[in-house]
Amino acid sequence: MTSDSVVDADVVIVGAGVIGLAVAAELARTHSxxxxxxxxxxxxxxxxxxxxxxxxxxxxxxxxxKHRLCIAGNPALYAWCEAHHVTARRTGKLIVALDGDRDGALDAVLQQARANAVPSIEALTAAEARAMEPEVPATAALYSGSTGIVDAIGYARSLEAAARAAGALLAYRHEVRRVERLNDTFRLEVSDPDGAVSTVRCAALVNAAGHGAPALAASLGYSLDGDATKPPLRQHANRGRYYDVVAPEFARAISRPVYPLPRHDLGGLGVHLTIDTDGSLHLGPDAEWLPDDAALDYRSDDARRDEFLASAQRLLPRLRAEDIAPGQVGYRPKRNAAGEPEADFLIWHNRGYVHLGGIESPGLTASLPIAAEVARLLR
Ligand SMILES: Cc1cc2nc3c(=O)[nH]c(=O)nc-3n(C[C@H](O)[C@H](O)[C@H](O)COP(=O)(O)OP(=O)(O)OC[C@H]3O[C@@H](n4cnc5c(N)ncnc54)[C@H](O)[C@@H]3O)c2cc1C
Known part of the structure; x- marks a missing residue:
């Protein structure tokens, strides 16, 4: 976009994460x-x-x-990856009980999985679990056959290509600074890194700005606390740090993600072992609430080595401190604050404005049905 230009479109989407990209790929087939x-x-x-x-x-x-869109998104994501040559592997995953875990906890997870009609879930004995993952001292386990791993950046790239091919205009290095509603349309002020301001007008606005979603909604005049007719739009950030297992002897130490029993009270699933599509092994993420005004700093540091090692050694006992190094850092956009019950995704439509709030995990898995739901709301 050039300085002082005005662009008109049927729909403007803010945010080129997997959610905004999936919405763009879906809507560009029928809208500008x-x-x-x-x-x-x-x-x-x-x-x-x-x-x-x-x-x-x-x-x-x-x-x-979260439940319905994840169940729908799982097969949709495998199918998309297959059709668009994105690396995804149906590895399955283990949720393991370890020495000292409370009795019945694994059974509670199995009941929840059954209530959610999750396909391909089975309970394993210690011997069966150890046959699958010999390094992990499981005393019992659940195997989830539909879980897998995906190259998330490759997936985003494929969505971007699909959006472009369908005719979407992608304006990178442009930040939406202000939004106002003018009768039946929206007017956005967008600035580039040199400070040049452009105007974009549209009939529908999709806020897929992730951690930036509340600020954008507030600029449009919505109260973040909600009211009798509008939901609260406030979000909080919860940091998840990872450590990478860097010692070469751990290459292929596990074949699938391995999770301990969940700790929902701490805001995450507990430090677990994940592998990525190139086979590297990672620990994490942990969960740490941030103050509401904290900047989201993606640089990693080595502040949690002892805690990560202690948690990870329960799953992989031969791991030593020198085998791991600080990995990436991510931030969960959460609608619930510390100590509050887990909140659901928010997909809220109000007079041509669609707000996507709290799209934390399983947002990657659920991205395609989230996009389909946005398209349905705007029809
Ligand atoms: C630690 C962690 C682990 C996770 N693991 C999994 C997993 O294993 N499986 C899974 O399914 N999900 C997982 N998730 C969730 C998944 O990553 C998210 O749900 C998904 O990436 C959200 O995508 P998004 O497009 O909403 O947000 P983002 O990727 O954050 O995109 C939002 C975009 O909006 C842009 N933006 C914001 N404000 C503005 C503005 N004013 N103007 C212009 N641009 C703006 C930002 O720059 C950003 O690029 C995990 C999340 C975390 C934090």
Missing amino acids: VVLVERHEAYARETSSHNSGVIHAGIYYATGSL
Whole structure:
């Protein structure tokens, strides 16, 4: 976009993470679409700082958006990756009970999985679990056959290509500074890194700005606290750090993601072992609440080595401190604050404005049905 230009589109989408890109790929088939992203390329925030797991839908409250869209998104994501040559592997995953875990906890996860109609879940004995993952001292386990891993950046790239091929205009290095509603349309002020301001007008606005979603909604005049007719739009950030297993002897130490029993009270699933599509082994993420005004700093540090090692050694006892190094850092956009019950995704439509709030995990897995739902709301 050039300085002082005015662009008109049916739909403007803010944010080129996997959610905004999936919405662009879907809507550009039938509408003129402009996607505005402040970074120089797609997937520079949460969409490239995650575990890359294609989730099965086990843990979410039955009937919630997280549950339904994850269950729908899992096969849709495998099919998309197959059709668009994105690397994805149906590895399955293990949720393991370890010495000292409370009795019945694994059974509670199995009941939740069954209530959520998760396919291909089975309970394993210690011997069966150890046959699958000989390094992990499981006393019992659940195997989830539909879980897998995906190259998240490759997936984002394929969505971007699909959006472009369908005619979407992608405006990188442009930040939406202000939005106003003018009768039946929206007017956005967008600035480039040199400070030049452009105007974009559109009939529909999709806020897929991730951690930036509340600020954009507030600029449009919505109260973040909600009211009798509008939901709260406030979000909080919860940091997830990873450590990478760097010692070469751990290459192929496990064949699939391995999770301990979940700790929902801590805001995450507990430090687990993940592998990525090139076979590297990672630990994490942990979960740490940030103050609401904290900047999201993607640089890693070595502040949690002891805690990570202690948690990871329960799953991989021969791991030593020198085998691991600080890895990536991601930030969960959460609608619940510390100590509050887990909140659901928010997909909220109000007079041509669609707000996507709290799209934390399993947002990568659920991205295609989230896009389909946005298209349905705008029809
Ligand atoms: C630690 C961690 C692990 C996870 N693991 C998994 C997993 O294994 N499986 C899974 O399914 N999900 C996982 N997730 C969730 C998944 O990563 C997210 O749901 C998904 O990436 C969200 O994508 P998004 O497009 O909403 O957000 P983002 O990727 O953050 O994109 C939002 C974009 O909006 C842009 N933006 C914001 N404000 C503005 C503005 N004013 N103007 C222009 N651009 C703007 C930002 O620059 C950003 O690029 C994980 C998340 C975290 C944090």
